[in-house]
Amino acid sequence: MSKNISNSAIIGIGHPLFDLIVSNVDEKFLQRYQLESDNVILANDDDDDDIHHTLTDDLLKYFENIQYVPGGSVQNTIRVAQWFFDQPKICTIFGCIGNDDFGRQMKEKIENIDNVQSIYCIDNEKPTGKCICLINIDSGGHHHRSLITFWDACHKFRMEILQQNLSILNDAKIIYTSGFFLVSNPECVQLLAELCQKSIDIKFAFNLSGSYVVKNYSQRLLKIFPYIDLLFGNITETFSFARTLDWIQNENNDKIDDIVEKMVHLESTKTNRIVIITQGPGEIIVGTTRNSIQRFSVPSIPFDEINDTNGSGDAFVGGFLAYYLIGRSINDCIDAGIYAAQQVIRCCGCTLPKVNKLRLLSK
Template sequence: MGAVISSSSEEENEEDEVFSEEEEKVEIRYEENLKEIKTVESESDSDISFDSSSDSSSSDDSSFFGDSTEEDSETSSYEEVENEISEGILFSMGNPLLDLSTNVAEGFLKKYNLKTNDAIIAEEKHLPMYKDLVEFFPIEYIAGGATQNSVKVCQWMLGVPQATTFIGCIGNDEFGQILKQKAEDVGVKTAYYVQDKEPTGTCAALICGHDRSLCANLAAANEYKKEHLDRKENWALVEKAKFYYIAGFFLTVSVDSILAVAKHAAENGKIFMMNLSAPFLCEFFKDQQTSVLPYADILFGNETEAAVFSKIHNFGTEDVAEIAKKLAGWTKINSTRQRIVVITQGAEPAIVATGPHEVAKYPIIKIKPEDIVDTNGAGDAFVGGFLSQLVKGKSIEQCVQGGHYAANLIIQRSGCTFPKEKCAFES
């Protein structure tokens, strides 16, 4: 069976009606869960180890959006401050990939030595898999890549044209044009580095039951060069932004590009955000990861990634809340604000550490198992929802609510996609 892409307008109209109903159900569940949204644990743990040179150890919740002075001490705690959503307010950079999404049996995963709920970069042994997928499975092509997924969700929830910007490398081919069109259709401003050496990258998004396994063939995405970022017109996009988000996968491609953006953010009091993204990055790209981590004002991850990070860095604990606090207390370049660490745990509450002593737990929006289509893109969607509220100046609690809303909506669909209608979420 060959690859299939549904394109009739009649099918799209029917899908939009279904998706509108899904979004309406999410709204109802969101309202029902607001009452139980937060449980806070605040402790003073003298046994937590972190770099004492960082002012993150301060237990007071200093202003997250800027420096605190005596004059504004009354408003120095993190609170809701509405921001004007301007063009290019959020800058992002990552690996643009075209997802090849399909359902497979467990035996197919075993054939290519893949695991559920995992994400890896394709090796030589995985390359024949892509041919098998196209020849023998019905494929749905979805514009993907972790960072681009998050930014598209953020853009959809903001609803302001070109409020977000994405940079990455694609091939001079049809897949590259599809990626560009899909991102720009949502309203994301793209500034791709287009080259002829490698084709546009792809990612096998294999759905097995409600779980997913991702295997990325970076191809062109791996060819990104800092020289592209340094171009006047592209660096102007960096300077224009106030918030920055880069998933950890880009650590395998261009650390110098990440550091250039991270240093700009730190030097100008802007918000720089990263994601642990995958266990293999914590294990095999440890040096690259720890070179960037000190610049992170907000760090995202899931419980599996947190556990591997803890093991690699000898934290001596498997408790997710403790790991989050230790990550929040990691050395920090910009000491004017504490680091916030957000760890998602699937069906369990999200953990948020503000500095090395304070932890909050936020329950997810409840969903019936039969309503779940697949979990591919759930983590990316959570980040996108979180970012959409952060750039508005909302509180961290409201940011998490936005993240839960987006994740809940996306897992009821195939891949990281969303309705064409305007997002109805309000925190």
């Protein structure tokens, strides 16, 4: 049981995408758009001659079995966190969408199905960002995915939206953003970090997001690092961070505990930073300023139950934040995160089952 919680207790600020998932796409269709199975690419939004710009129209024209799911790393996490509560609008997402049907559909799904409050700024020039997932099945029955992302309106987020909603932000308990958003909106992330620093009641949660963020935007990351209360990342990003700061020269698993310990104690304005590092199906490593390094094993699940690993990391963070919000132990937060991740990987895209065995019910 959980006590009644105020609206917008967990706020995420990121890049909302609308995921379009299409099954049974043949190789000929992939070749037409110079796409490959089991590959991920980023479309060139600024090139009108980019061959991928007609992809969405052709999907709508030739396929009827399109699944539409709200996506984007931070938005996935916020949706999953809300999934743990029977009380609506505990979680809120900020982002930018286009003035189009996809944006309207996503907002409707976020609010009416996921019960998340959305505060989107609208861009009238760029369309809503999309991630298109094309699934093809080979002769052996194995599923392969080709992913292509169109950022479009995502990168048009405006600082004024945060400034207009400072009362909501100041009442939050957790504010969560990511390295992806830091790349496109460093001033917004700095504002959020400083806002959290001014209040002992608001935790600033941050996700490293990708090795290229750590490597190419290290100065931006180090600038906001002192404000971070909760840091999430995976093992690859962690090693990249350590190399960037010259803590190590090469990846060495024997050094990971030392790296996490250094991340915990790296310049901080806070008294109890928590660093959570995932390793896929491997152990989760947690470091805090008050305890030594802890390791948590991840229960295995049958291989044939794994449908799609995309979004599992986002889901883990969502489960962790939901339980952290109500003051549960690190062990319970980790368990909730693992449960969420293992539910999502059984689905296609970051879709959420109706049943949540760890749901937190209001008194």
